[in-house]
Amino acid sequence: MTDHSILIPILIQLTTALVLLFMWNRIHLQRRASVIGNAIGLAYAIYLFQKVYNQGILVTQGGGWEAPYGITFAADLFSASMILIASASGFAVSIFAAGSMSKRRSMFVFFPIFHFLLMGIIGSFLAGDLFNLYVWFELIIIASFGLITFGGGKRQLEGALKYVTLNLLASILFITGIAFLYGLTGTLNMADLALKTAEVENKNLLTITALFFFVGLGIKTAVFPLYFWLPASYHTPLSAISAIFGGLLTKVGVYTMLRIFSLFFLPDPFVSNVITVVAIFTLIAGAMGAMIQNDLRKLFSWLIVCHIGFMIAGLGMYTTIAIAGAVFYLFHDIIVKTNLFMISGLIHRITGSFKLKKLGGFYAHYPSKTLLIAIPLFSLVGIPPLSGFWPKLLLINGGLDTESYWLIASILVASFITLFAIGKVWIEVFWKKGATVTPKKHFVTFGELRYIHKVGFVLPIAALGAISLFLAFGAGWVFTVSEQIARELMNPESYIEAILNQNN
DSSP states (O other), rough: BBOGGGGGGHHHHHHHHHHHHHHOHHHHHHHHHHHHHHHHHHHHHHHHHHHHHOOOOEEEEETTTTTTTTEEEEEEEHHHHHHHHHHHHHHHHHHHHHHOOOOOHHTTHHHHHHHHHHHHHHHHHBOBBBBHHHHHHHEEEEEHHHTTTTTTOOHHHHHHHHHHHHHHHHHHHHHHHHHHHHHHHHHOOOHHHHHHTTOOOOOHHHHHHHHHHHHHHHHHTTTTOOOOOHHHHHHSOHHHHHIIIIIHHHHHHHHHHHHHHIIOSSSSSSHHHHHHHHHHHHHHHHHHHHOOOBBBHHEEEEEEEEHHHHHHHHHHHHHHHHHHHHHHHHHHHHHHHHHHHHHHHHHHHHHOOOBBGGGGOOOOOOOOHHHHHHHHHHHHHHHHSTTTTTHOOOOOOOHHHHHHHHHHHHHHHHHHHHHHHHHIIIIIIIIOOOOOTTTOSSSSGGGGSSSHHHHHHHHHHHHHHHHHHHHHTTTHHHHHHHHHHHHHHSSSSHHHHHHHSSSO
């Protein structure tokens, strides 16, 4: 069904960013405009999700050119769900940034760049051709590089150099894979590629192309052994920036893997085995890295790496139940990781430190805040019936169906190590006695924060905690959506027909 309104989420972020550029020195107006823009974006994302859920796939062509010649934008249930989750995450971070970021730091054009980043993320979810997707990726890299260097500290610049170097390499590999596909098929439209790659006679060359895409997207996604840039960079910027990075950036790569591998390259036993082996090593390497960390944000960064393994494990198994588990875990992980980095910012604001050994006594001083923080922490672990439990159960069921026993073992090991790492955080920060929760002079306690700062810190953490609880106690409905997405990914006929025949 042709519907040009699917471009509105992109236009909302673009308009907000441009408006913010005209508020150069009016920081208070920038904060309000950013929150309002993201609130409008979230409201429309809810509407778009409902529309796609009820009516099916929506498509539009840039410039009025029919597919496969035009620039295609498509909103199916998967992309609409990702836009909704990303909009919720972006809205929470905008409130957190408005309440936590000082006027001096806000002067560095944080808010406009933030909205350009969200525009790139949403655009990548709607992209219906590979070159358009590549352009959105480049916008994400440019905006994220601006944010990761925000403030210009030495540590940030070191992390930014690693971040941009590896991501530029990933872009080169990704565009090389696009060139191979274009040479093999003569098209870049995803729906058209799905038909023409099935007719390619040289399957070995198609497999090599798949590996180019996997390595390129693997760098962006931070899979083993291409992950080292992430824990070296994600802990360096401000907590509001780390929150949007940790919640969304690597998940764009996961989304793209699920989308294009299901359309072009799977089922292929060799490619599936490569993905499965990489998933096992990603799970174990990320978990082991988290286990030895003493810095709160470094620990969360390593857990990002670890939990990427859960999502690509579902792709490697490539069954309906496994893909549904990967999609469910993707939704859960975006919300929880965004929340955890905001929580680290809250703890730092109160105590003045990210170091576990310097923290302690948080529960004794702030019991209500501790209970609020417990929701994402234990959701991350996957304690039943919280949101992290259900997708792991689906992935284990998928492993049993495919007899992937090594993968099941790695999922269990990674889960137990995650429990150990979060248990260490809980003991060191919340239960351990300590006087270090008394803030330094340039930090303020919750009781001393003004009303707007209370809202800025507590509201986004509570809101994302509520979404985590919804994913947990509404798991039946979330599984229904995830299973439908999995069936559409594995059987993309409706996606192909909607794009190539929308003018018929």
